[in-house]
Amino acid sequence: MREKLGKMPLPIVERLSVYLLTLLDIKSEGRVSVSSLELAERNGFSSAQVRKDLSCFGTFGKKGTGYDIDLLIEKIRGILGLKRTWRLALIGLGNLGKALITHKGFTTRAFEFVAIFEKKPSLVGKQYKGIQIYNIENLDKIAKAKRIEIVVLTIPKEEVAGVYEKVIVAGIPAALNFTPVRLLSKGNTLVKNVNFFQNLETLTFYLSNF
Amino acid sequence: MREKLGKMPLPIVERLSVYLLTLLDIKSEGRVSVSSLELAERNGFSSAQVRKDLSCFGTFGKKGTGYDIDLLIEKIRGILGLKRTWRLALIGLGNLGKALITHKGFTTRAFEFVAIFEKKPSLVGKQYKGIQIYNIENLDKIAKAKRIEIVVLTIPKEEVAGVYEKVIVAGIPAALNFTPVRLLSKGNTLVKNVNFFQNLETLTFYLSNF
DNA sequence: CTTTGTGAACTTCTTCACAGCT
DNA sequence: AGCTGTGAAGAAGTTCACAAAG
Numbered sequence: 082m083r084e085k086l087g088k089m090p091l092p093i094v095e096r097l098s099v100y101l102l103t104l105l106d107i108k109s110e111g112r113v114s115v116s117s118l119e120l121a122e123r124n125g126f127s128s129a130q131v132r133k134d135l136s137c138f139g140t141f142g143k144k145g146t147g148y149d150i151d152l153l154i155e156k157i158r159g160i161l162g163l164k165r166t167w168r169l170a171l172i173g174l175g176n177l178g179k180a181l182i183t184h185k186g187f188t189t190r191a192f193e194f195v196a197i198f199e200k201k202p203s204l205v206g207k208q209y210k211g212i213q214i215y216n217i218e219n220l221d222k223i224a225k226a227k228r229i230e231i232v233v234l235t236i237p238k239e240e241v242a243g244v245y246e247k248v249i250v251a252g253i254p255a256a257l258n259f260t261p262v263r264l265l266s267k268g269n270t271l272v273k274n275v276n277f278f279q280n281l282e283t284l285t286f287y288l289s290n291f
Numbered sequence: 292m293r294e295k296l297g298k299m300p301l302p303i304v305e306r307l308s309v310y311l312l313t314l315l316d317i318k319s320e321g322r323v324s325v326s327s328l329e330l331a332e333r334n335g336f337s338s339a340q341v342r343k344d345l346s347c348f349g350t351f352g353k354k355g356t357g358y359d360i361d362l363l364i365e366k367i368r369g370i371l372g373l374k375r376t377w378r379l380a381l382i383g384l385g386n387l388g389k390a391l392i393t394h395k396g397f398t399t400r401a402f403e404f405v406a407i408f409e410k411k412p413s414l415v416g417k418q419y420k421g422i423q424i425y426n427i428e429n430l431d432k433i434a435k436a437k438r439i440e441i442v443v444l445t446i447p448k449e450e451v452a453g454v455y456e457k458v459i460v461a462g463i464p465a466a467l468n469f470t471p472v473r474l475l476s477k478g479n480t481l482v483k484n485v486n487f488f489q490n491l492e493t494l495t496f497y498l499s500n501f
Numbered sequence: 502c503t504t505t506g507t508g509a510a511c512t513t514c515t516t517c518a519c520a521g522c523t
Numbered sequence: 524a525g526c527t528g529t530g531a532a533g534a535a536g537t538t539c540a541c542a543a544a545g
Contacts, residue, residue: 086500092514094496098489099473116526125475128526129516136528144527145523161492162499176390181487183386186471190488191495231494255494257487261396263309265335271497273490277391277467278400279308280483282371284441284465285401286304287481289372290296292506302536326504338504339538346506354505355545505544512537522527 086138086160093134094161099124100131101157108150116147163191170196170229170253172217172244173236174209177259181233182210195227200240217244221251231255238262292349296370303344304371309334310341311367318360326357373401380406380439380463382427382454383446384419387469391443392420405437410450427454431461441465448472 103123107115117131135141135148138160142148158164169192171178181187182194197209198217205216215223223229232253236244241262248256249268256272258264264272313333317325327341345351345358348370352358368374379402381388391397392404407419408427415426425433433439442463446454451472458466459478466482468474474482 087497089496089500090514091493094493095489097496098486098492101492102471102473118526124473127516129518129529130514132527133515133529140528142527143523144521145525147526160496162495163492167491167495176393177387180386180390184487186488190491192491230498231491254498257490257494261312263312263334271494273494275485275487275490276308277394277485278396279305280467280485281377281400281402281441282308282311282373283301283304284467284481284483285372285377286299286307286370287297288440288464290299300536328504337538339507339540340536342504342506343537350506352505353545354543355503357504503545505542507541508539510537510539513535515532515534517530517532519529520527523525 089137093137096124096126096130096134097157097161100134101154101161101163104150104154104157108154112150114143114147114149115153117142120148166191166193168193168195168228168230170194170198170224170227170232171212172198172220172232172234172248173240174199174201174204174214175235175237178233178235179209181235181259182212192231194233196223196229198223200236217247220247224251224253229253231257234258234260236260292346296348299347303347306334306336306340306344307367307371310344311364311371311373314360314364314367318364322360324353324357324359325363327352330358376401376403378403378405378438378440380404380408380434380437380442381422382408382430382442382444382458383450384409384411384414384424385445385447388443388445389419391445391469392422402441404443406433406439408433410446427457430457434461434463439463441467444468444470446470 100120103120118128121128121131141153141156171182171194174197194212197212197214198220199214200217204214207214232248234256238261241260245264249270252269256270258272258274263274266272310330313330328338331338331341351363351366381392381404384407404422407422407424408430409415409424410427414424417424442458444466448471451470455474459480462479466480468482468484473484476482
């Protein structure tokens, strides 16, 4: 069993998230155990990969039987830090921001929006879906008061640099970046970039070259 | 120089997309050439990586000077298949679907929505932002008539399996999947999964383990 | 002097294959 | 017999380091 969780390779962590989704799915079918082979085939991995990934965190399986679904769900939720609710703030209440705020997935999972930041003066001081809208200039103060852990960036290209600087100064632990500007982790802020166009372009690359 | 574009590793293709964005950015600053080192540092890669990636597709640089920005932009656009417009269809006109349809990035890039499919009978036959809304039952017929190349899936969990089956039967070349159900490429359809929660969960994993 | 392009070295990730438990 | 956990082997991806070119 591998140590040093903080240095765990990203591919393994990403697959853990996939396993969790699959386990919840299988559980909803009323099943109680599952083999590494099934977990693998449902997701296009190899069974050895599934076993090796899980073995990084402990020995959860039973030889001859496979993995107890409830147990494994709880273990993975623990590993991924999903046994508590995470406090998010949306920065940028455009169409995408609104879609994310109203997305059911956040609430049914372990994520809760506790604040919205928006530049447009007419929105500041109001609420959207019951969440208070603040001026981005107060990010530092509000982040501390509201104990914001992750900011979700859905602002236009032009505003990204300035806003990211404020996020770093505020010392917010993490950012999920939906803008088309790629950000690098800096200071104490861990960044994850989500780029639709990059995804589309990998598709057009492979479509073009077959 | 490496051959077999269709077998090019995904990480390289993804970085190409990043280089393109960076080049457009640098170009907008009025510059005409750039070194592999700068391209690397702006994105958190190594300069050797940049050079090796680009060398898979040809020799575009000038020793001592670096890369001509305009030339490299055109080369990468060519490699990624972005010299023409791609015909997209949205399946599922919920909040996320609407946000994507109105997202400026699609039109300013090489992507165009030519159809919308929606289950809700009250919407079928109408238009949204000038794009015709169709019944999903007609996917096969409309896909052919409209020459749809990529479908963007923004439907609820429950509908994914059924809709994906129709996409495969229609032989649509690619799907960008925003649903929480992971899909595997099948038939002639290439799938790219986009999962916000997976991204959030990688953040919570690292936040939890430091 | 600067910077590319690229084999060789290295590191990381994945699969193989099998001992060992149920 | 069925399936896990894992060391060893193999594949893939990254960096090193330097000859060659402007």
